[in-house]
């Protein structure tokens with residue numbers, strides 16, 4: 320439980336809150352009334368984060384990092400999200416993600432530049448509904464010829480390369496399994512079909528590949544292990560999303576508490592009405608349970624056990640809960656909560672995507688039961 324964190328982690332959480340109040344809030348105040356975050360401010364946050372040591376928490380030791388364990392990362396991510404501050408996204412340094420085990424040319428050409436901050440990758444997994452065939456690649460000598468399409472590549476407009484899931488065929492047409500391959504965005508045959516943004520403000524592209532030639536050395540890991548590679552880091556990402564969702568709930572509860580105690584035009588604060596108290600009670604109960612699940616799973620992650628099933632349960636519960644809590648937050652604030660620029664209006668848009676990213680809730684439910692019935696996985 321968050322209550323029983325070791326003293327060392329409590330001290331780090333205090334430092335994180337100090338960093339938010341003393342470094343991020345003043346910078347955020349200067350940005351009031353504007354959208355986005357200028358590059359110079361992003362760099363200011365990164366520099367301050369390096370000095371405070373948070374920047375290195377997501378980076379391996381061989382890159383000068385000081386990687387935090389799952390519990391510490393969960394605690395910090397929850398703290399950043401509970402601040403509801405647009406600058407927290409720049410606090411952690413780039414992590415290796417799917418490239419974590421890269422060696423040789425892949426390390427030199429992609430992982431090292433990513434860790435230095437010189438290159439940025441995107442992730443191409445989702446296929447368009449209109450696809451007649453999932454993206455594929457054919458082996459030709461020492462190359463792969465990549466064809467197909469990806470429909471939702473976040474940051475694809477500015478990324479230097481995309482890690483793409485493909486089905487691979489040998490030269491004779493026989494199947495070689497799936498692979499994650501690196502495709503340079505500027506390579507011949509790569510086309511950005513459409514740029515679009517989603518309601519929470521993210522920028523994405525759909526892209527197509529037509530006979531894009533890449534070296535065999537651009538296969539991440541082994542041929543045939545594309546799907547496990549693509550999903551290899553997903554447990555960590557689902558924990559990240561869960562921590563974010565719980566942090567959003569915490570911010571909302573604090574905001575609503577003030578709102579319920581504040582004067583209301585009827586002459587008595589809203590918090591004096593029993594019906595309003597019932598709604599607020601549910602928001603607090605749901606957040607309490609979600610937060611308990613989050614920290615229990617983070618502690619299980621510390622043991623190194625297989626927690627795929629528990630992480631799915633946590634991600635579905637925390638994100639669905641955050642959706643309900645923020646929705647009720649808007650309801651209790653009333654019309655002002657929907658006015659553009661109101662913090663709840665922004666949060667309402669942000670939380671919606673969490674139930675789709677890194678696995679839509681119903682698909683995760685299906686995977687959870689598959690893990691139980693076919694592999695006997697999952698604690699209660």
Ligand SMILES: Cc1cc2nc3c(=O)[nH]c(=O)nc-3n(C[C@H](O)[C@H](O)[C@H](O)COP(=O)(O)OP(=O)(O)OC[C@H]3O[C@@H](n4cnc5c(N)ncnc54)[C@H](O)[C@@H]3O)c2cc1C
Nearest residue numbers: 442443444445471472473517521672675676677678679681
């Ligand atoms: C903000 C954002 C960022 C994203 N970034 C990326 C990215 O960088 N790279 C990337 O590859 N993708 C990205 N995605 C795409 C995301 O991974 C997909 O939207 C998500 O996995 C759902 O896939 P889909 O949109 O194809 O929906 P579908 O798979 O078509 O599913 C739509 C709905 O149908 C239902 N459904 C589908 N199949 C089943 C089933 N078997 N059983 C029961 N119900 C089912 C579910 O309700 C599901 O939510 C992003 C999405 C968002 C919103």
